[in-house]
Amino acid sequence: MKRRNFIKKASITGLACTLPPVFPLYSDDEYSVDELMGKADIELFGKGINLRKEAFEAFQKMKKAAYADGFDIKMVSSYRDFYRQEAIWERKYLRFTEDDGMEPLEAIDKIIEYSTIPGTSRHHWGTDIDIIDGYPKVSGDVLVPEKFETGGPFADFKLWLDENSEKFGYYLVYTDEPKRRGFKYEPWHYSYAPISIPMLTAYRKLNILRLLQYEEFLGCEHFTSGFLRTYIQDNILDINQALL
Numbered sequence: 001m002k003r004r005n006f007i008k009k010a011s012i013t014g015l016a017c018t019l020p021p022v023f024p025l026y027s028d029d030e031y032s033v034d035e036l037m038g039k040a041d042i043e044l045f046g047k048g049i050n051l052r053k054e055a056f057e058a059f060q061k062m063k064k065a066a067y068a069d070g071f072d073i074k075m076v077s078s079y080r081d082f083y084r085q086e087a088i089w090e091r092k093y094l095r096f097t098e099d100d101g102m103e104p105l106e107a108i109d110k111i112i113e114y115s116t117i118p119g120t121s122r123h124h125w126g127t128d129i130d131i132i133d134g135y136p137k138v139s140g141d142v143l144v145p146e147k148f149e150t151g152g153p154f155a156d157f158k159l160w161l162d163e164n165s166e167k168f169g170y171y172l173v174y175t176d177e178p179k180r181r182g183f184k185y186e187p188w189h190y191s192y193a194p195i196s197i198p199m200l201t202a203y204r205k206l207n208i209l210r211l212l213q214y215e216e217f218l219g220c221e222h223f224t225s226g227f228l229r230t231y232i233q234d235n236i237l238d239i240n241q242a243l244l
């Protein structure tokens, strides 16, 4: 049930005063809270692609166009559910705190240079992709900014994306602007704007602070409301302006 309707209905029947002051479990939009947090079983399309239908179709068109221009778009990561993000988070948290001996808050700051807090990833939406060119031979990690810069194996591919991705609805999320805060520059991460913009709008209406208080993954007991407010402002909202 939509929250606005619920409150309206509740007040008609005289129940409004018995409601808790914060009521975060419904979103006002067509996307459920579980869906926005990567906990819903959504329908995904394309073997090894795993995107929402419209995003998948646009991706196929972009892939075809890139292929004609000599690039073989390879999906490194697309849909990722809450539990997968939780596993990534906890693995990094343990590595930084136990192996590297960092303090919890230091470890959390280090994790959020590139990884999201579970429940806050754009990869939960089935609209966002991490891509590379499958043609060049590459050693080591592929999702490294230098590999997309001049002299790197994906430099020409990046120029092609700059020129063409938006024609297919795909926009760079974490841009290379010096004043941008939050996640670092990710030349590989694109988002299918026609769906991700309304999803972000719905997501912003949630009480994310409150929702994260229900979670129990490692390290979350160190989140303060100040930390989370900054995280939301910088990591979730300080992105390519075209995606807001």
Ligand SMILES: [Zn+2]
Binding pocket: 077, 123, 128, 129, 130, 189
């Ligand atoms: Zn990504």
